[in-house]
Amino acid sequence: GAVVSQHPSWVICKSGTSVKIECRSLDFQATTMFWYRQFPKQSLMLMATSNEGSKATYEQGVEKDKFLINHASLTLSTLTVTSAHPEDSSFYICSASRQGREAFFGQGTRLTVV
């Protein structure tokens, strides 16, 4: 299957700071990228969908000013958690897909806010 790389794999940051997570599709051009959040023992929750060159579409209840998504190219999307707080600590996962095709997932980023 196609390869989607996320960086970093884990990050610890202080409360009030911002953290950027990168998601790259390494061997295909992703027209759409998705960002998910997963809390312990729970399923993945879709946060937002982004298409290259356009604004992301956020799911209900997800603060777009707190979770900034940029999808500047067909191979890169970034998620920035602004002014992070301990309750933002979670496992963040991205996925990428070509138009109407299966999505491939990154390995995830474990964010811990202290």
Add this chain to the structure above:
Amino acid sequence: DAKTTQPTSMDCAEGRAANLPCNHSTISGNEYVYWYRQIHSQGPQYIIHGLKNNETNEMASLIITEDRKSSTLILPHATLRDTAVYYCIAAGNQFYFGTGTSLTVIP
């Protein structure tokens, strides 16, 4: 996207076939059935997908009923490394995850 219903957990003996069911009775005509699995603390791994025909690849087989309201993922010879949470998704352009089935392969 259509909601899917899966059993919470299943056990399977190593070397035997694992059959994981999924109900997606509200699936629409343009939605595919996708299967992913997630091993603890990793991103989901794509397994297989289909629209209405049965599909097979090197990992698994997917059997979709004629009315498309349910499907079964078959792992032909389960190994211990197949222990994971398996998610069935009925999706058009977006992928919403349900609670999945926690499959435990027993030695």
